[in-house]
Amino acid sequence: MFEHCLYFNTTSLARKVDRIWTRAFKPFGLTPSQAFMLRVVLAEGPITHTHLADRMNISKATCSRSVDGLQKLGLVDRKQTSADGRSFELVSTEKAQALNAELNETSAAVTKKLKHLVGNEAFETTVTNIKGINAAID
Amino acid sequence: MFEHCLYFNTTSLARKVDRIWTRAFKPFGLTPSQAFMLRVVLAEGPITHTHLADRMNISKATCSRSVDGLQKLGLVDRKQTSADGRSFELVSTEKAQALNAELNETSAAVTKKLKHLVGNEAFETTVTNIKGINAAID
DNA sequence: CGAAATTAGTTGCATAGCGAACTAAATGGA
DNA sequence: TCCATTTAGTTCGCTATGCAACTAATTTCG
Known part of the structure; x- marks a missing residue:
């Protein structure tokens, strides 16, 4: 019945990959959501909440509360910007920087395993297509 | 940085489509999660929790609690099976059956709009690919 | 300049989701 | 038969998520 439904298939896949990455990041004491948010701050910070x-x-x-969590874990700090009294810049701590490489490797290892299961080309094509829909809608 | 990441792109798209279908089902007083679960019961019920x-x-x-919600809304019932004292069969109520056609039409209308934005072929291809990854992993 | 509108971020309240621990029923052997 | 194992479903404690309402700072413009 829902063979061709974007909602059904996408949310199902999202739950599945979330469970897989949850197991992968468990040794770090991080959820995939936390881990990816941290990786963005590590790679692209300093960055404001809005960005x-x-x-x-x-x-x-959601962003605000997730940052609360990462801050509690000592992985990011909120630095007041001099320019705008309303906004913060999020910066990674040294503790977070020490995890950076290993986080990236862990995610890469999961990807490698999935590519093996799915087939390299099908994997790449599908991610590209998903990215395309992401860009096209809303 | 996450251009080719399955997790990043899939969860992002899932959030996006969830927001879109949330708006669509709002007039029914249903979340997309509730609406799709109900549609499965309508189309494929009676069905056990496990299935x-x-x-x-x-x-x-999650299934158990979602069914609680639908039952509270008077849309499904738990019928004790005679065969197995542990399990229930979920059946749709008349109230739910009266909504069936309109739920299907609402979802079809959203799909149509998205297909227009994305392009028919790209849409179909991507959903098929997502379905394929769903089947291949885990 | 000063009031109105906008923007950044937080908080309240709700649902969705998971794993683990649990209860109760059914099944499978010895 | 009866105990051990499996299975169906629920409950607990947690995170992720969104919208709406809020505060405070900034910007716009008459």
Whole structure:
């Protein structure tokens, strides 16, 4: 019945990959959501809440609370910018920087395993297509 | 940085389509999750919790609580099977059956709009590919 | 300049989701 | 038969997510 439904198939796949990356990041004490948010800050920070929320395609409410979590874990800091009294710049801590390489390797290892299961070309094509739909809608 | 990441792109798209279908089903007083679960019961019921959870690729815990919600809304009932004292069969109520056609039309209308934005062929191809990855992994 | 509108971020309240621990029923051997 | 194992479903405690309403700072413009 839902063979051709974007919602059904996409949310199903999202749950599946979330479970897989959850196991992968468990040794770090991080959820995939936290791990990816941290990776963005590590790779692209300093970055404001608003930009981070845009980058991850989450609401600013979710962003704010996720940053609370990472800050509690000692992985990011909120630095007041001199330019604008309303906004913060998020910066990674040394503790986070020490994890950077290993986080990237862990995610790459998961990807490699999935590519093996799915087939290299099908994997690449599909991710590209998903990215395309992401860009086209909303 | 995450251009080729399955997790990043899939979860992002899932959030996006969830927001879109949330707006679409709002007039029914249903979340997309509830609406799709109900549609499965309408189309494929009577069905047990276990089969429904498999069909939707959710845990039985989530399934159980989602069914609570639909039951509270008067849209499904849990019928004790005579065969097995542990399990229920989920059946749609008349109230739910009265919504069936309109739910299907609403989802079809959203799909049509998205196909227009994305392009028919790209849409179909991508959903098929997503379905393929869903089947290949885990 | 100063009031109105916009923008950045937080908080309240809700649903969706998972794993783990649990209860109760059914099944499978010895 | 009866105990051990499996299976169906629920409950607990947690994170992720969104919208709406809020505060505070900044910007716009008459």
